[in-house]
Amino acid sequence: MAAALEADLTCAVCWDFFQDPVLLSCGHNFCRVCLDWSWKEVEEGFLCPKCETRFQQRHFHPNPQLGKIVEKARQLGLEARDGGAEDSMCPRHKEKLKLYCREDQALICVVCDRSQEHARHRAVPVEEAAQEYKAQFRRQQEVLKAESSSQEAFTASEGRRLGMLLALTRTEKQRVASTFQRLHRLLQEKERLLLTGLGGVAQGVEQLRRETASRLQQRATLLHGLVVELEEKCQRPDAEFLKDAESTLNKYEKMRLSELAPAPTAELEQSLRHHSCKRRGLWDEMSASRESLTLDAASAHPGLVVSPDRHSVWHGNGWSRPPSDHHRFFPAACILGSEGFSSGRHHWEVEVGGEDGWAVGVARESVRRRSGPMELQPQHGVWAMELGQYQFLPTPGLPPEAAPSRRPRRIQVCLDYEGGRVAFSDAENLTPLFTFRASFTETLFPFFWLWAPSAHITLCP
Numbered sequence: 001m002a003a004a005l006e007a008d009l010t011c012a013v014c015w016d017f018f019q020d021p022v023l024l025s026c027g028h029n030f031c032r033v034c035l036d037w038s039w040k041e042v043e044e045g046f047l048c049p050k051c052e053t054r055f056q057q058r059h060f061h062p063n064p065q066l067g068k069i070v071e072k073a074r075q076l077g078l079e080a081r082d083g084g085a086e087d088s089m090c091p092r093h094k095e096k097l098k099l100y101c102r103e104d105q106a107l108i109c110v111v112c113d114r115s116q117e118h119a120r121h122r123a124v125p126v127e128e129a130a131q132e133y134k135a136q137f138r139r140q141q142e143v144l145k146a147e148s149s150s151q152e153a154f155t156a157s158e159g160r161r162l163g164m165l166l167a168l169t170r171t172e173k174q175r176v177a178s179t180f181q182r183l184h185r186l187l188q189e190k191e192r193l194l195l196t197g198l199g200g201v202a203q204g205v206e207q208l209r210r211e212t213a214s215r216l217q218q219r220a221t222l223l224h225g226l227v228v229e230l231e232e233k234c235q236r237p238d239a240e241f242l243k244d245a246e247s248t249l250n251k252y253e254k255m256r257l258s259e260l261a262p263a264p265t266a267e268l269e270q271s272l273r274h275h276s277c278k279r280r281g282l283w284d285e286m287s288a289s290r291e292s293l294t295l296d297a298a299s300a301h302p303g304l305v306v307s308p309d310r311h312s313v314w315h316g317n318g319w320s321r322p323p324s325d326h327h328r329f330f331p332a333a334c335i336l337g338s339e340g341f342s343s344g345r346h347h348w349e350v351e352v353g354g355e356d357g358w359a360v361g362v363a364r365e366s367v368r369r370r371s372g373p374m375e376l377q378p379q380h381g382v383w384a385m386e387l388g389q390y391q392f393l394p395t396p397g398l399p400p401e402a403a404p405s406r407r408p409r410r411i412q413v414c415l416d417y418e419g420g421r422v423a424f425s426d427a428e429n430l431t432p433l434f435t436f437r438a439s440f441t442e443t444l445f446p447f448f449w450l451w452a453p454s455a456h457i458t459l460c461p
Contacts, residue, residue, distance in 0.1 A: 009070050012050045013038060015156070015163040018070045022060040026053040029063055038171050045181065047174045049167055100129035201271050226252055293337045293348050293446055293459045298327055299369070300335040304450065310338070313448065314456035332374035337446030337459075340365060347414040348446065349427045349460035352387070357452015359386035360411050362422055362444040374449060383422040383436045384447055385411070408433070410460065415444065427460075 011018050013034035020032040028050045030038075038049045039058060046055045088097055088107070095109035103121040113123045230252065233241060294310040302323050305316040313335055322330055329335065350360050359376055361384025368380070376384050387407070410427035422436040448457050 009066075009073050013163060013167045015160040017074065018066060021063045021066045021070070023063040023066075024048055024053075024060050025055070026051055029066055032062075034167070035060060038167055039174075040171070042171075042174050042178050043182075045174065045177055047170060049170050052170065098126055099123040100126050102129075197271070204271075292461065293339055295448075295459065296336045296338045296445075298325070299329060301329045301331075301333040304333055304335055306335070311461070312456065312458040313450065315450060315453050326370055329369045331372075332449060333451055334369075334374060334447065334449045336363065336448075340443040340445045341415060341417055342443045343417050345414070345416045345419070347412060350411045350413065350448070351409060351458040351460055352411060352455070353457070354452055354455035356387050357450065357455040358457060359384045359447075359449040359451070360413060360457070361385055361424075361447050362413070362415055363447035365443045365445060367447075374451075376449070378436065378438055382447060383438060384449070385424045385434050386449075413446070417444070 009017055011021075011031045011034055012028070013030055018029060018031055021029045022032045022035060023029050024035075026048050028048055030049065035049070039046055042058075044056070046058055047053070048055075089095065090097055090109035090112060093109050093111040095111055097107035097109055099108050099110065099113050100106075101108050101113075101118055101121050101123050104118070107126065108118060108123060112118055113121075233248065295306050295313055297306040297310060300306055300313065303316055304313050306313050315333070352358050352360065361376075361382060363384070364381035367382060368375075374382075376382050376386060408426040408428065408431075411433075412425045412427035412430070414421075414423040414425070416423075417440055420437055420439050422438070424433040424435070425431060426433060450457060
């Protein structure tokens, strides 16, 4: 009963007596601190740490009555009571059993001790034998108490540890559910926007199809009328027929050869390509491994300043002399990321600042660092997009996949190593900017070039 009472007064999270207990609507009690810890970082869909009942709101009731019961239980203890043994009589001789036979390990009377059965046995008084065994029992009792205490401590420790692990698991399960609920809403919103846009394209195509069918029907009616008119002219007398035969033929020939202008589909096709590119960009973002990059300060041009967390870089006040370390870029104001990739799909986002004068992309590990002007071209081991007056590399003036409506503040770089692709898009609306196709054979590193004094770059977390 004591064990059951203790279980009722124990928190299922910390496995200890309740402290400042609170009650959930499902009927389970927890320490206020334990419940706050379990619901940390959870915005919706709160779960009971014990039965996993889901609540829409973060709500519980204080339970001061249970707190009083717990306090009283702490002050109570259990007492053991030992019972005494009753004297018994020898069933054979009706004498008191005052002796203990060591060989037979049995109580005997004085008559039994003198009998032939116990003649050669060692017998001692009951009190003496009892004291000897009690001493042995006490020694064994101390050993067992020590083992029991150790076992109880271990059991309590394991219970708390496993209870904490269970609570951590339930909390993480709750956080995963909350995270995926937010992702579902985000994907549903993106799906709604894409489908709405494609619905508009479909309506435009349907309207254009109806207009084109109407125009073609009108032309068919016109051509049929011309056929009837020519048949009528052929029925006239020869003299009247020949008056304007040549001019009539020329007029009808021109009308026959005239063609309807093709339907204006260029704008609709461009809109369809734009939505398709956004869909591919969303897939790249969801399927690629989002990298948490840092900058390799050891590779930076000596005139660049790298932030202590190695997430940002900008121009400093200058530098005194060329570096002796050939690992650094010079004279180009470039820097690489610390992490290299030789397989898989990866993407990262870069926040770019300044009116122009920056380039982002990837570069081979063997890219030339101590040379003349930087060559931002694949044959030189660099796949990058540069912003001067919107130049898309490697060939200046090469049109992007979809012309951006504004200068992007955040660039998303997607690398598909096995697929041989480096894609750039506006990270805020996933509008594609440019894509390189290549065959990679060595490790690629994130690459950044700040060739204008006002340019600065920050890696997005």
